[in-house]
């Protein structure tokens with residue numbers, strides 16, 4: 001007993017001197033970095049004040065290394081593994097100083113550590129985004145050798161690590177494939193290793209997402225329970241992993257996140273540093289919804305290009321014409337979207353290529369010259385037509401890629417990624433290759449593609465930047481160290497995007513990709529939005545958009561009204577339902593207007609006009625997910641509210657219809673219980689609901705709710721696919 005008391009006293013003395021509380025509005029993270037000692041993690045959760053520090057110890061909180069490195073005690077897994085110049089694999093990190101500085105959105109703390117024996121210096125950073133309740137962490141690893149020959153090799157270099165107390169902890173991760181993006185996988189965390197990773201190499205993971213939700217109180221709920229959200233802000237290969245052993249040390253789960261080191265050991269020469277990407281963490285006691293709202297606010301305020309400004313309503317040509325681009329067809333689409341009240345027309349794939357015209361996905365990437373057979377008056381001619389019709393013009397490119405059938409590849413076969421001396425491994429359409437962005441000449445070329453197009457046609461207001469292939473054959477003709485390829489590719493990409501944004505700060509750019517993960521917070525800072533999925537089936541979109549919204553705001557989530565039957569699923573869905581699903585994010589159209597009836601066009605026109613009334617609430621408001629389409633209740637509901645709660649939009653979708661099946665009352669969330677709200681039904685097709693034009697208290701709507709019939713009154717062959725959009729304005 002005495003021994004324990006003594007230990008506690010010594011630790012408390014140390015703690016009193018070295019503990020740092022890193023706080024946001026509602027959260028705190030506590031580290032203990034005493035001079036000469038390994039920095040330790042003590043706490044992450046609800047906000048603490050100085051007086052609470054002693055309570056942490058009294059409450060039995062355990063200290064664990066902040067940035068565990070392979071060292072001599074061997075008791076825990078590692079965030080950092082380094083091969084020293086003499087081959088020694090162990091690392092001993094001791095705190096030398098802590099610095100604190102302020103930035104516009106909060107504070108930055110850096111803990112400097114040194115290995116007492118080897119020339120290794122590590123700085124561990126924490127950055128607070130105070131108002132958004134996000135704390136991010138990353139590290140800077142430096143080879144401080146004196147001798148030129150002393151290289152060190154990083155074989156694992158996570159951005160950060162977080163101990164999580166064991167209990168009923170659940171983890172939700174996200175992934176999928178092409179047209180089946182962002183499925184959610186939610187399971188309790190047991191013993192062993194659980195890993196979420198991407199090794200596709202390119203900027204958008206083709207399978208999984210680099211974000212996870214960690215529920216500390218059992219199966220996660222939308223509106224209650226303590227949840228930690230974690231997003232690795234990196235565009236390349238990553239691994240998020242949970243390791244849980246059965247030793248005393250492992251009475252905690254350990255969460256690690258960073259660049260995936262597989263085939264990517266990184267060599268640091270004397271004096272070189274490696275900075276790991278930011279790992280953003282958010283804690284909330286308001287369940288998944290609380291964490292999502294934090295990430296949405298953070299993304300809009302600090303990450304997205306033009307975040308906080310509403311995005312345009314557009315028509316994209318892809319599902320309307322695919323590769324069948326021609327001038328008259330484009331003009332007619334421009335006129336149609338302008339007539340419907342849209343603001344932007346985007347010409348997708350198929351407009352380029354001279355020697356190799358882009359007739360399908362087999363050839364032409366890299367030859368970014370307009371196909372004059374298709375567009376005799378060039379891009380400028382289309383931009384002019386858009387201007388005449390009072391809308392903006394946008395264009396599709398895929399500049400990170402080429403095809404074997406292209407003049408670019410004929411001229412620069414050494415510019416592609418492929419293992420030297422091996423046969424070419426190609427992708428999409430059988431002839432696609434990824435350009436080697438580790439090569440500065442390729443970086444200049446990719447910048448030149450963007451710059452050339454913008455210079456030729458400065459009126460371009462929007463660029464859809466696609467990426468439809470992963471790296472299949474790891475190898476660079478440019479790099480000496482092949483293990484550096486995955487990392488240097490993304491450094492090269494970042495340099496290109498920095499140059500583009502410096503020269504073209506105003507153009508909107510959409511991040512697009514060919515499937516799976518598609519988007520991450522590493523790439524979005526250069527982009528305005530992302531193409532959520534090639535699947536425009538509105539029913540499947542209720543699922544995809546629901547899951548995507550866990551980390552990404554509606555402002556950036558492109559949602560387009562597709563044709564019926566849907567081109568991917570073949571499902572026939574009434575126009576109103578298709579519109580209402582697209583209205584719940586950044587609305588657009590992805591169909592051929594000339595194939596629509598006049599009534600359908602009029603319906604879209606009215607809906608676009610309605611969307612303009614609510615666009616700021618949807619794109620910039622706080623999201624409350626209410627009934628998940630995954631819950632099997634037959635409905636999906638959600639609500640966006642302004643931060644002031646004076647305006648809100650409620651979306652209600654029937655996701656299945658069975659004769660006689662009763663659906664739950666439509667309960668609202670996120671409103672002010674004390675205020676009265678007038679409901680206006682939008683996108684009304686037929687008879688509005690009985691609540692239209694009436695007022696209700698926020699409390700009534702949240703506690704009693706509305707009875708919305710599940711039957712679709714649009715007529716036609718279906719009883720299912722009922723949907724409603726209700727606009728609430730506080731009186």
Ligand code: DGJ
Nearest residue numbers: 318348349466512513534
């Ligand atoms: C994949 C995208 O997701 C589609 O929207 C379209 O742009 C095609 N690429 C074009 O090839």
